[in-house]
Amino acid sequence: MEIYYKAAPVLVHKNEKSPVAIASTPKSFGWVKLTWVLLALGILIRLFHFLDNRSLWLDEIYLASSLVKMDLWELTFSYLEYEQKAPVGFLWMSKIAVLLFGNSEMALRLFPLICGIASLFLFVPVARHFLNPLGGAVAVGIMAFAPPIVYHSVEIKQYSAELLATILCLYLYTHYHRKRLLSSLMMWGVYGAAIIWFSFTSIFILAGMAMGVTLYHLLRKEWGTVFRMVLPFSLWLISFVINYCLFTSKLTDAAWLVHYFKIRNSFMPFPPSSFSDVVWPFQYLGTRLLHYPLGLLWDVSSIENEVLQYVLRRPIFAVTCSVFGVLLIFKRDKKLLLVLGFPFLLLLIASALEVYPVWERLTVFLAPLLILIIAVGCERLAYFSRQFDRRLGFYLVLLLLAAPFYTSLKQVLMPQSFGEYKKSFFREALLEIDKHYQAGDQVYIYWNIQTPYLYYKDVLGLKFKGFEGSDFRNVSEGANDYLTKVAAEIKSLNKNKRLWVLYSKRLSMNIGEFENNSGWYVQEVLEAQKLHMKLQGLGQQVESFDTQYLNVSLYELREE
Known part of the structure; x- marks a missing residue:
């Protein structure tokens, strides 16, 4: 089977003959240019809010107090003020910014901003690996405009770094998962081990990736590959154990915090005792993630028409793209489906055990996984639509990106609305x-x-x-x-x-x-x-x- 678009195992096959799947055609080149335009707009939006330099909100102040008062040694080995928790690597980088540029809001937010912009740039090659140019534009567009992702890129909290960590894990996967040389696998292990020190949630991604890759090759009885993969995966495990014993184990959630998330229904009910308990995973790891962190739902608070409110509250097209994306990935790249799916499964288990809540900002790290799934589905729907009208593909992309773009544009024009209740x-x-x-x-x-x-x-x-x-x-x-x-x-x-x-x-x-x-x-x-x-x-x-x-x-x- 001839592949037209380099390293795109999911969609781009000769028998589809999709014009957007051929990188050398003018239409395809248009999608590539659009991708860079979307990326540039995403950077400009982040820089605008960074330079707008809004006041710290309460959660930021809780963490900033320690960053301003403590030195690197204290940040590493002492308890943070106000019962705060953050990865030691994130604390180091944020403190270095304070030492270099002072204790202003902009200095405190510099490292999250760098992580936010780096996430955009690094997501481009990740999207190109799995998607054709149209899908790549969709993926980068969502990442660029999603209001929660924009917000956390200029917030002195670790969630922007968590997002970058997930994208780094995906990037490393695209580069190393087919490698057979032990030296390459060693580097994969070293890079992944380092990421763990900058991101709490990277363990969901790396562990899910290890489980997905291992299960895939076990089912195919590729024993040599399974044994070789032990090298990088064991390095990740060793790094996690060391980090957990030195730091994370001291940060176990207090009873009041568990209560805080429990009354917000952020832990998966287990065992389920009602129909709502049964559908909880689909609501929280499905439609709610489309709202936060992806921002694909419209803000209908200012709309008076109840029918229009009802329609806009339902992310019908985004859900459709998600379903098509899962089905297509299952058909074309089962290994990728396992790699993308296991982190969600691990998160559900952690939630059921009341170890990690599925709540708003704590799910930002999942955004790249869900964006890839949605983008795969969107480009497949765009391919189907060209049978009726070649322009429909563009309209579908516009439909998917309209809500996050509108909200981000509104927050630039009305900065007082940026962050909503966190303002x-x-x-x-x-x-x-x-x-x-x-x-x-x-x-x-x-x-x-x-x-x-x-x-x-x-x-x-x-x-x-x-x-x-x-x-x-x-x-x-x-x-x-x-x-x-x-x-x-x-x-x-x-x-x-x-x-x-x-x-x-x-x-x-x-x-x-x-x-x-x-x-x-x-x-x-x-x-x-x-x-x-x-x-x-x-x-x-x-x-x-x-x-x-x-x-x-x-x-x-x-x-x-």
Whole structure:
């Protein structure tokens, strides 16, 4: 069988005669050019949000506190502040950026940005290995525009590095899985062993890859290949065991964190006791991944038409592409199907054991696997569609990329929507106080926003010193008693005419707490805005900085 497109075992065969499968034709060259245009746009979007330099949000501050305060030795062998966890390689690289460029938000986000851009570049040869030019454009387009992937490329957390690690594993697979020389297999083992130190989730990919390759050759009774593959796979195992014994074993999830993910239904129910439990894997490892991290679902919050909302909420075309992709890979490259499928299986097992939750940002590392499957299905559908109209292939690509492109474009035009609920204004709020602060002013820092204050106080060199308010939730009998205690504490401050109050309108607990322990606090104090009403009674509000996340108000206190 003659193959037209180099190293593309999945789709590109002579008998299909697809115009997009022939790299030398003008139409195929158009898809190649489009791939580079999409990649360039993806880089520009990431650079825009990096240079926009938004305030750190709470999870970023939790990790940034350790990166700013600790040295390399402490980051390696000490517990991080606020019960944070990150791969040691990621911590080293992020700390080096801080040492070189200071402790600004941009310095902290530099390594994630590098990982995000490197992921785009490295995904191009990976996509080309498995896909024809049309499929490659689809794959790179999703990677370039998926809003969650863009966001994590400019977030001081490890998820961008986890994404790059998966792509590196796939790239190494394309380069080494057919090698027979022990020297080549040794290099495969060394590279994979190194990746483990930069990514927690790489073990799902590498272990799944090892299991898939081994099972494939076992079923074919290729014993020599099986024995040779022991070399790289054993190096991965040794590296994981060393890393686990030295570092990861100390980072086992606390009970409060397990509870946090359990109430969000992020662990696979096992054994299943209902129909919803049975379909859980298909919902969470299927349609929900299409939303996060791939961003293939439309944001319908601003659409009033209920019928249109219903249609756009259903990722019909993306699911269809996924199904076709799985079927075609099964037909053409069963080894690849095992390599792509085993990481999902291992994740389900870890989820059932409550070791690793299937939740939002924790699934970013799976994106390249799912993108490849979808792209394979899309290019097959495009091949079928050319029987009716040659332009349909382009329209199908447009249909698949429209939602992530639209959302990413909107977030460039409206940066305040970038990150959605993770968009905080801690820095802006504190600088607002600092700008208008006058000698003698009192600044009351509500308990649920003290972590951002303590971080930015030193980083920004704020000229005011805030009073850190007490958390009365556990010593109050209800909302009214709680608010009375807060008001009494504020009134006990020095009798100054001007009082600043800074509080978060969303944060209802401190890290390490079990969620929902104080239901009355969320329902009556935050959601019912009783806190704000209580503060209004202290005096006349003369200035305010209000966002959906927090509130800063300046009051002129009443004489008593």
